[in-house]
Amino acid sequence: MPVGEAALPAVDPRYRVLVAATYSVDEDQGGDDSPLRPGASPRAIRTALLPADREQFDEAFASALAETRASLDLTGLFRTLEHWRGIAALHADRERFRRVARRAAQLLTGEPSPDDEPLEVTRAKAQL
Structure with missing residues (x-):
């Protein structure tokens, strides 16, 4: 065995699978108190x-x-x-999202959305 490699214990071959899930929750998020952090x-x-x-x-x-x-x-x-x-x-950030939707709708339709247009109408135009 090369230097620095540890012997691995014998493992039942039925359990030799690649692990694809890589999700974890760290209790200490480094001060980020956002409820939407990873x-x-x-x-x-x-x-x-x-x-x-x-x-x-x-x-x-x-x-x-x-x-x-x-x-x-x-x-x-x-x-x-x-x-x-x-x-x-x-x-x-609802206002920021509204601006993004309005801009996307304008780019897709070639027409600006009226200021008083309901967000759902703008989203439909923007395909969001």
């Missing part, structure tokens, strides 16, 4: 979403949980949560 809870993610998106989140989360139960693989669940965490982070 590893955010599903509740924090759902709370930060716009009300119109919460049902979609609930469905995606339930589906990911069901798949996790069936496969015993957490990867899909973590990907789902991370996807929705990103959306929730965008939604957290």
Whole structure:
């Protein structure tokens, strides 16, 4: 055995699998008190979403949980949560999100959105 390598204990070959899930929650987040930091809870993610998106989140989360139960693989669940965490982070600053949606709608349609246009209409135009 080369210097610096430790002998590995014998492992049943049935348990030799690559681990794909890489999610962890560190109790000490270095002072970042944002509820939407990586590893955010599903509740924090759902709370930060716009009300119109919460049902979609609930469905995606339930589906990911069901798949996790069936496969015993957490990867899909973590990907789902991370996807929705990103959306929730965008939604957290509602005015900024409104500006982003207005700009995207303008780029896609070639027309500016009226200032008083409901956000859901702007989002539909922006495909957000």
